[in-house]
Amino acid sequence: MKSSLVGQAVILAALALLPAAGEAIYFRDKISWRSAIAPSEMVTVEQARGWGDTTIWIDARPEDEFASDHVPGAISLNEDRWNELLPQFLAAWAPGKKIVVYCSSLSCNASREVAHRLRKEAQLSDVFVLEGGWEAWLKKNK
Amino acid sequence: MNQTPNIEHRTSNIELPNDVGSFGVWRVLWRILDFVLAGIFIYAGALKAFDPVQFASDIDNYKILPWLVSVALAFYLPWLEIFCALGLVFRFLYRGALSILTASIVVFTLATIAAKVRGLDITCGCFGHASQNWSFPSHLATNLAILGALLTLGLSSRLRKPL
Numbered sequence: 001m002k003s004s005l006v007g008q009a010v011i012l013a014a015l016a017l018l019p020a021a022g023e024a025i026y027f028r029d030k031i032s033w034r035s036a037i038a039p040s041e042m043v044t045v046e047q048a049r050g051w052g053d054t055t056i057w058i059d060a061r062p063e064d065e066f067a068s069d070h071v072p073g074a075i076s077l078n079e080d081r082w083n084e085l086l087p088q089f090l091a092a093w094a095p096g097k098k099i100v101v102y103c104s105s106l107s108c109n110a111s112r113e114v115a116h117r118l119r120k121e122a123q124l125s126d127v128f129v130l131e132g133g134w135e136a137w138l139k140k141n142k
Numbered sequence: 143m144n145q146t147p148n149i150e151h152r153t154s155n156i157e158l159p160n161d162v163g164s165f166g167v168w169r170v171l172w173r174i175l176d177f178v179l180a181g182i183f184i185y186a187g188a189l190k191a192f193d194p195v196q197f198a199s200d201i202d203n204y205k206i207l208p209w210l211v212s213v214a215l216a217f218y219l220p221w222l223e224i225f226c227a228l229g230l231v232f233r234f235l236y237r238g239a240l241s242i243l244t245a246s247i248v249v250f251t252l253a254t255i256a257a258k259v260r261g262l263d264i265t266c267g268c269f270g271h272a273s274q275n276w277s278f279p280s281h282l283a284t285n286l287a288i289l290g291a292l293l294t295l296g297l298s299s300r301l302r303k304p305l
Binding site: 005006007008009010011012015016017019020021023033034036038 | 191194195198199202209210212213214217218221222224225226229235236237238239241242
């Protein structure tokens, strides 16, 4: 084919759009376009509170923020002191408990990272991320 | 009045001597390189196409692009890689495929270096889960080797007959 280099690149780029669009439709329920967390892994404050005593709250924020205030009964577990804090959390955990991880706000990543590590490294299921984080909790508890 | 002769400049087709037996050998070697690179990109593309959620997360780890763009690229880039790789195999849109693959490997290499400079401990996601435990030097060496091979093919394609 004697079309120009740019023309060839454009044709290839356009061809790749077709399966990509198909895959995006196929995975529409498995990935969120708004947030890095899948919809099935997120909970709202109301949902988490509705679980009552089966919920374990994990505070993924830095130590000083946890010390200044946190969700009642929450356990501090952040990536800075992961190895030190994980055993404390595991001592409080029991099968059937739902784990809700939160960080500062909607835009923070710490809760996502901690939730990911709990699933991957501690092999725990029922790990959720609190939508809106600590800010959302404060709004609902004013 | 002097007239300038109408000289036809031929820059695209380089005339090759007829007796270059070694040229045939090089053609075979270049074709092998086409297939090797195509295999690498099809493998890498397929791994990522099967797990776009993980690839979106890998792109997001670079902390360069918004999540929305990371997701769009996670769906798109693996297929672009696969189509370009098929272009190498079937010599279809060959130079376009080489250009896209070269540009993408350059961008990923620069992003990997930038992430390292910024102190981010990330996996490049280039080969899905297979590359999760690769060290930074391994990433860099692999990318540079692929880049070298792509550039070699790009230069050699100029010596071959136009596609």
